[in-house]
Amino acid sequence: MAMLVPASAQAMTVEEFLVKARALKAKGPLAIFSSDLGPVRAEIKSVATSYRADLRADRAAGRPPHSCPPPEGSEAAKIKPADFLAELEKIPPSQRSMSMKTAFYLIMKRRWPCPG
Numbered sequence: 001m002a003m004l005v006p007a008s009a010q011a012m013t014v015e016e017f018l019v020k021a022r023a024l025k026a027k028g029p030l031a032i033f034s035s036d037l038g039p040v041r042a043e044i045k046s047v048a049t050s051y052r053a054d055l056r057a058d059r060a061a062g063r064p065p066h067s068c069p070p071p072e073g074s075e076a077a078k079i080k081p082a083d084f085l086a087e088l089e090k091i092p093p094s095q096r097s098m099s100m101k102t103a104f105y106l107i108m109k110r111r112w113p114c115p116g
Contacts, residue, residue, distance in 0.1 A: 011101060012099070013100065014091055044084075079111075
């Protein structure tokens with residue numbers, strides 16, 4: 001039996017995220033009043049939190065990390081929103097049905113691969 005889950009609780013796809021992000025960008029400063037701002041911010045926060053938790057779990061278990069970003073909270077670890085959107089835009093349209101979590105992990109691996 002399928003369960004009904006509120007849309008806000010479901011993982012956002014790359015395509016859904018890009019549609020919302022483009023609409024917010026087009027609104028300029030008025031984007032702060034958009035109902036899409038909260039879900040977009042929440043999605044990024046959720047995937048980033050999962051990513052960091054997975055890195056910590058890998059280290060604690062003695063497994064090699066997925067990727068090797070700079071220390072959390074450092075300036076080097078921050079990605080500008082425009083740069084992150086550019087990374088998402090690199091994903092071919094035929095693959096944009098992937099979850100934002102999957103895309104985020106791919107981007108992190110590409111940006112910060114572990115040394116060899």
